[in-house]
Amino acid sequence: MFTGIGQTSLGVLRALAPLVVLFVIFQFRFLKLPKGRIINLIKGVALAAVGLVLFLQGVRVGFLPAGEALGEALGLIGTKYLIIPLGFALGFLTTWGEPAVRVLSDQVEKASAGSINKKTVLVTITLGVASFVALGMARTIYGFPLTYIVIPGYALAIGLMWLSDKEYLSIAFDAGGVATGPLAVTFLMAVSVGIASAIEGRDPIIDGFGLIALIALAPILSIMVLGLIYRTRLRKIMSSIIPGQEKE
């Protein structure tokens, strides 16, 4: 369980050191924060370091091997297309549980002044991510390039962007990160790498990676589409109440 924890710790120190050095320089050059804040900084960095060691070690000995084992078992089953609905289910479960997605749903409700219900946002993003995980699994099984999904996906995102209102636009692009929480992502990534290494003729690097990118793309598209649907609906209601409103 704890084998290699020394090396993990060393990695964490190396990862945190630059940030700490930067803060120390700032402190002396211009911040000059009171002593209490500095003590808090030291406490915070120490907590974060210990936490990061535990997290990375747990991911390394538990999550990644389990994800890869599940992926390999999936890659070996006869009816490969069954992986696609399973991917949908895994994507659904992990996104539904992700707290950041709920925070974002609140944010969208506020930005729309209540006209977009937060439950609607949550369901849309969750279904969006689940569909994209399913699509990602299909890609890994059948081995078509990631670009077939990602290029039309981002082209669509750019197109939608020019149609969307400013508030939705910023929220949508920031939302790319909400579903890619560290727990779900490490696991799903390992599953798809496992599948790719178990299926004959698939390259784990080319066919196994790419899932995180899809999980990041799904909420961007979901939110902009939601924003547009609601705007059109709002216009229709307005024009039915006040004739001639449609022309603007």
Added chain:
Amino acid sequence: MPERIKNRALEVVKAIIPLVIAIVVLQFTPLQMPASVFYRFLGSVGMVIAGMILFLVGIDVGILPVGEAVGNELPKRGSLPLVLGVAFLIGFTATMAEPDVLVLTGQIHDVSGEAISDNILIIVIAIGVAFFVAMALLRIIRGFAMKRLLTIGYSVVLGLSFATPREFVPVAFDSGGVTTGPMAVPIILALGLGFSSVIAGRSALSDGFGLIGLASIGPIIGVMVMGIIL
């Protein structure tokens, strides 16, 4: 403070429970994993939860307030190049410590049979984030449209995806996805919000947001360029 720990703990546990249940259920199907792997997974759940809680609390208590202080002080004190330089450094160092980035790069290193160095990859991703964080702040200062910057950024991404060797494409796009993790997001947001509120005439809401979206373009471009050079 204990309230904050409780909230963070709840957040982490909620995020992980559905996955754990799914794995336990699957263990009773033909998809079961070897018993030793399964038990180690169960054992690691506690470790991962404890680790993530400590990490998040650590960021809340110590790191984020300093990030906010920098965001508030910087635009008052420095000249434009200094401000952008500091934004670059903060984006760079925060990404170096991002858990998702560490996991992804480690995984790529292992799966590629050590052909792609994780250390170089981390640095490339961090430079990508840093560059776009600086660009995003420049956008706030100069007040040009988010849409234009996003369109240019993603057009470059789409163009490069044809030019880079195909084994780098998935890795590059994944690198863009992992930068938006628990370390980089709050620090970059704190920086951006501090900035927008100090610079007069900019609304914190619509100008501060969008930073994260821009920050994840950088690593995609960085890794694709790395693929072309290597």
